Amino acid sequence: MPTSPSEYAADQPQADQVWDVxxxxxxxxxxxxxxxxxxxxxxxxxxDAEQRPGGQYxxxxxxxxxxxxHDRRVWQDEMSLLRDYVExxxxxxxxxxxxxxxxxxxxxxxxVVHAVRSLPGGxxxxxxxxxxxxVLASGAHDRVLPFPGWDLxxxxxxxxxxxxxxxxxxxxxxxVVVSGTGPFLLPVATGLAAEGARVVALxxxxxxxxxxxxxxxxxxxxxxxxxxxxxxAALARHRVRPRLRTAVVAAHGTERVESVDVARLAxxxxxxxxxxxRVECDALAVGWGxxxxxxxxxxxxxxxxxxxxxxxxxxxxxxxxxxxxxIWAAGxxxxxxxxxxxVEEGQAAGMHAAAAATGEGRLVTAPxxxxxxxxxxxxxxxxxxxxxxxxxxxxxxxxxxVCRCEEVPVAALTGAVDDLGATDARTAKLLSRCGMGWCQGxxxxxxxxxxxxxxxxxxAASSAARLCTxxxxxxxxxxxxxxxxxxLAAEPPSP
Amino acid sequence: MTDEPIxxxxxxxxxxxxxxRPVAFTGGQSVGAALWADGVRSWRSTRHAGRPRGIFxxxxxxxxxxxxxxGRADERACVVPARPGxxxxxxxxxxxxxxxx
Ligand SMILES: Cc1cc2nc3c(=O)[nH]c(=O)nc-3n(C[C@H](O)[C@H](O)[C@H](O)COP(=O)(O)OP(=O)(O)OC[C@H]3O[C@@H](n4cnc5c(N)ncnc54)[C@H](O)[C@@H]3O)c2cc1C
Ligand code: FES
Numbered sequence: 001m002p003t004s005p006s007e008y009a010a011d012q013p014q015a016d017q018v019w020d021v022x023x024x025x026x027x028x029x030x031x032x033x034x035x036x037x038x039x040x041x042x043x044x045x046x047x048d049a050e051q052r053p054g055g056q057y058x059x060x061x062x063x064x065x066x067x068x069x070h071d072r073r074v075w076q077d078e079m080s081l082l083r084d085y086v087e088x089x090x091x092x093x094x095x096x097x098x099x100x101x102x103x104x105x106x107x108x109x110x111x112v113v114h115a116v117r118s119l120p121g122g123x124x125x126x127x128x129x130x131x132x133x134x135v136l137a138s139g140a141h142d143r144v145l146p147f148p149g150w151d152l153x154x155x156x157x158x159x160x161x162x163x164x165x166x167x168x169x170x171x172x173x174x175x176v177v178v179s180g181t182g183p184f185l186l187p188v189a190t191g192l193a194a195e196g197a198r199v200v201a202l203x204x205x206x207x208x209x210x211x212x213x214x215x216x217x218x219x220x221x222x223x224x225x226x227x228x229x230x231x232x233a234a235l236a237r238h239r240v241r242p243r244l245r246t247a248v249v250a251a252h253g254t255e256r257v258e259s260v261d262v263a264r265l266a267x268x269x270x271x272x273x274x275x276x277x278r279v280e281c282d283a284l285a286v287g288w289g290x291x292x293x294x295x296x297x298x299x300x301x302x303x304x305x306x307x308x309x310x311x312x313x314x315x316x317x318x319x320x321x322x323x324x325x326x327i328w329a330a331g332x333x334x335x336x337x338x339x340x341x342x343v344e345e346g347q348a349a350g351m352h353a354a355a356a357a358t359g360e361g362r363l364v365t366a367p368x369x370x371x372x373x374x375x376x377x378x379x380x381x382x383x384x385x386x387x388x389x390x391x392x393x394x395x396x397x398x399x400x401x402v403c404r405c406e407e408v409p410v411a412a413l414t415g416a417v418d419d420l421g422a423t424d425a426r427t428a429k430l431l432s433r434c435g436m437g438w439c440q441g442x443x444x445x446x447x448x449x450x451x452x453x454x455x456x457x458x459x460a461a462s463s464a465a466r467l468c469t470x471x472x473x474x475x476x477x478x479x480x481x482x483x484x485x486x487x488l489a490a491e492p493p494s495p
Numbered sequence: 496m497t498d499e500p501i502x503x504x505x506x507x508x509x510x511x512x513x514x515x516r517p518v519a520f521t522g523g524q525s526v527g528a529a530l531w532a533d534g535v536r537s538w539r540s541t542r543h544a545g546r547p548r549g550i551f552x553x554x555x556x557x558x559x560x561x562x563x564x565x566g567r568a569d570e571r572a573c574v575v576p577a578r579p580g581x582x583x584x585x586x587x588x589x590x591x592x593x594x595x596x
Contacts, residue, residue, distance in 0.1 A: 049555070051523070051576055056554065120576045141556045153536035153549040160553025160573075168528030169521065255547055256536045293556075404551070404559060407543045438558030438569075443551075482569075 018110045019045045019092075020357035021350065022131035024099045024296060027055015028339040029331025029346035030137035031078045036350025037135070038081075038090050041358050044350075045129050046082075047097040047115050049481065052167075053079070055139055055331075056159065057339040059166040071340060078343065097127060098481035102300045105132055105326035116483055126487050132357035133326055135349050136297050136314075137342070140290035140332035143311070145392050146410075146447050148400045149251030149260075150286070158188045158287025171195045173283025177260050179203040179248035180287040181386040186231040186242075188285055193238035201262055201279050202235070203246040205269060205288075210385025217381035220374040248284060249276070249395040257284055269391030288388050291446070292333045294472065295480040300324055304472040307335045308383035310464050311446070312472040318368065320349035328353045337379030344372045390463075393454055402451065403444045405437025413448065417455040425452045425470045441474040511581035513538070520577035527553075527560050527572030530583075538562045538572060539586040561586050 021037040023030045026048035037044045046053075052060045058075040085091040097115040105111040110130040117125045142157035149155065156164075156172060158180055164170040176197045178189045181204060189202045211218060218225060235242065243262075249271055250261040264275035289309055297314055298304065303323035307313030313335045320328045330349035331342035354360075368376075398411040416422045416431035425448050428434065434448045435441030441448070449470035453463035479488075508519040513530060520529035527550050530538060537547030539561050551559040553573050560572040563584040572583075 050574075120578050141552060141554060144552075151546065151548070153547050156550055157552050160550055163553040163573075164528055164531065164550070168524045168532075170524070170528045170532045172531070404548075404557065407541055407546075438561070439556060443557050482571075 017130065019043055019129065019131040021045075021133045021135060021353045022047065022111065022113045022129050023135045023137060023350070024048075024102065024113065025055065025137035025139055025331070026050070026053035026093070026095065027137060027139045027331060027342065028057055028075070028078075029139070029333075029342035029349075030055065030135070031082055032343040032346030033135045033137055033328075033330055033350030033353070034085065034091050034093075035078060035081050036347035037133075037354035038085050038350075040351045040354035040360065042133075042350070042354025043090060044085070044354075045092040045094065045131065047094050047099055047113065047127075047129065049096070049098040051095055053082075053093070053095060055339075055342075056163070057342075059163060074340065074343060094127075098483075099138075099296060100479045100481040100483050102134055102136070102296050102327070104134065104300055104324045111326050116481065116487060124484065124487055133328065133353035135346075135353045136300075136302075136322075136327060136329045136333060137331045137346060137349075138293045138296055138333060139342075140292050140336055141442065143288040143291045143309075143388070143446065144286065144443055145288055145388070146400055146402050146444065147249055147251070147392075147395045148397050149253070149257065151401050151404055152251050152253050152257045153255065154253070154257035154282060155251050155284045155286065158184060158285045159290075161283070161285035162188050162191065165191050165195060171197050172285060173197060173281065175200050175281045176283045176285060177201045177203070177248060177262070177279055177281045178285045179205075179246075179260075179262075180289075181205040181388065182287065182289045183228070183382060183386075184287060184289070186228070186235070188287070189240055189242075190231050190234040190238070192285075193240055194234065197283075199238065199240045200281055201246075201248075201260075202240050202242045203248055203262055204242050204244050205247045205265055205389075206386050207245050207267075208385065210387075211381060214377075214381040214384065217374075217377040221378045224378055247392075247395075248286065251284055252278075257281065260284055263395075266391065267389075269389035270394045289383075289386060290332060290336045291442075291471070292336060294333060294475040295477045297322065297327070297329060297333060298472060298475040299477060299480060300327060302327060302329065304468070304475075306464070306468040308380055309336060310387070310467060312468045312475070319352040320345060321352065326356075335376075335379065336383075337375060341372070341375040341379060344369070344375060348372075390450065390454065393451060396451075402447050403432075403434040403437060403441075405439050405443075406433040406435075408432050408434045410451070413451055414455055417452060422452070423456050425449045425466065426473065428452045435474060440477050445471050445474040509577075509579045511577055511579065511583055513583045514585055518583075524577050525573050526562065526564065526570075526575045526577050526581065526583055529577045530572065538583075540588065542588045545588075 020042035101114040103112040142159040264272040304312040328349040330345035416428040422428035510517040537549040555574040564570040
């Protein structure tokens with residue numbers, strides 16, 4: 001394995017080329033942004049870390065066919081446009097490129113996107129791309145919370161179960177429990193059941209009543225209502241009954257998960273005494289919604305704000321421009337709202353980014369389309385109906401791992417507050433090593449913030465404010481994707 | 496356009512080696528997905544408590560699924576594409592030290 005910089009050949013096929021628009025991410029938002037940019041005469045480069053485009057939603061199996069996804073037409077249309085653009089040379093489309101840093105355009109100089117290309121079997125290669133405008137569309141990852149046993153093999157995120165199924169054709173287990181909150185649990189459970197798994201429990205922590213308060217948001221999106229009805233029918237067919245106000249509060253097993261504790265939850269999500277029931281299973285999929293992946297944007301200086309679900313999102317204006325000139329953002333990064341909203345936002349962001357780059361200047365913005373407004377209202381209703389309640393912390397035991405990477409138990413984190421005097425998450429992290437490992441706090445950041453807030457007696461409002469500051473702080477990583485030191489050293493100096 | 500040609504999934508099973516034994520995979524699967532399909536749930540032991548770990552996030556963000564591939568430690572099994580002849584090995588404790596995060 002090459003270890004010295006000289007052994008890495010820098011791949012700079014268009015070293016002096018300046019693109020109008022560089023798009024980071026080829027999920028629903030990124031692919032739509034590329035299309036939007038081309039329609040405004042932009043020349044576009046798209047970089048995405050995965051082997052195949054589609055992002056988290058429009059995952060393609062190896063045969064290029066997307067399984068188990070709704071809105072297939074939207075994706076097919078977007079992809080066939082992209083293919084046309086690639087063929088006619090308007091778009092340079094690059095998969096297997098992990099972007100680790102983005103430098104905004106400055107003083108008339110183009111922005112710079114630093115990536116690593118990893119081809120199977122080949123050495124990693126540094127790739128640098130220059131563009132007058134940059135659109136960030138890096139999506140989201142699962143929102144997770146620690147609970148006893150969550151580190152056992154066989155316990156995966158809901159998104160992981162879905163990715164294994166849709167992209168790799170692998171059913172996560174034969175007796176599966178699905179737990180968490182949010183409508184995403186429904187396609188996960190139905191997908192697993194349709195592929196032959198027994199979904200032995202489907203636990204939804206909320207009581208579902210939050211939806212009733214917002215009938216207009218629901219009625220405004222009849223397609224979502226139909227989709228929901230479809231899931232309900234499919235679940236009934238497979239004899240899966242979603243249980244509201246329940247959750248998996250512990251997982252058990254020695255080398256892998258063998259059973260879980262399902263509990264009824266009080267309104268604050270503490271366990272209703274006497275309600276715990278042991279359920280045998282060989283896999284558990286848990287998901288509490290999604291967290292926007294903000295690291296590239298935050299490191300580039302883009303401002304964040306508390307978004308739906310109480311987690312930070314990027315500040316964007318009605319042209320999807322971030323607070324940093326030359327950088328636009330679309331999709332989950334501006335607030336988790338699903339693939340269709342991501343497409344609408346991506347198209348708009350791409351158009352505005354291209355118009356700025358090609359000298360067309362700032363486009364006159366039409367008021368947000370009806371469709372965009374309805375999708376946003378639906379997303380807002382979804383977040384309101386599926387909040388994460390703090391009683392989740394009562395499920396923890398002293399030896400529950402908070403930080404999976406550094407193997408830090410709850411007791412060490414609370415000890416940093418109680419015994420070592422930490423009063424904020426940053427200090428508690430430094431003292432306990434929570435969030436200091438490989439994932440850089442992506443998995444435990446929210447838990448650390450909430451546990452420290454609770455331990456230091458913060459009221460609800462200041463805990464919520466702290467959560468956003470802490471998560472935005474955690475996202476400020478100089479390097480957003482794994483890069484070897486050898487490659488960093490081999491990077492040609494950027495102007 | 497994409498780096499891997501997208502063709503029909505091959506019918507004949509292909510294999511890589513996991514701790515010395517063959518594991519089958521179909522085209523486009525990651526090493527982690529193929530191991531999972533083979534019934535393997537963990538391929539790493541943690542640095543401190545030596546606990547088993549496998550896939551958690553499935554999309555390359557949690558770093559739980561680290562594995563040694565062709566002698567390179569700290570590869571994320573959930574994103575490394577399976578290829579015939581790969582030498583995949585369980586990762587014990589910490590991997591290489593030159594990973595800048
Ligand atoms: C694991 C998982 C599974 C999901 N499955 C579903 C589902 O089945 N149904 C559903 O409705 N919703 C699903 N979602 C929700 C999903 O967030 C939205 O449906 C939708 O995909 C959002 O579109 P997007 O374009 O904003 O982001 P994404 O679809 O997440 O696309 C972002 C893209 O950017 C790439 N990227 C991120 N960072 C970098 C980087 N540093 N360098 C290069 N590329 C990068 C990612 O690889 C990805 O391809 C899932 C989410 C997750 C996390
Ligand atoms: S399972 Fe999370 S990085 Fe592979």
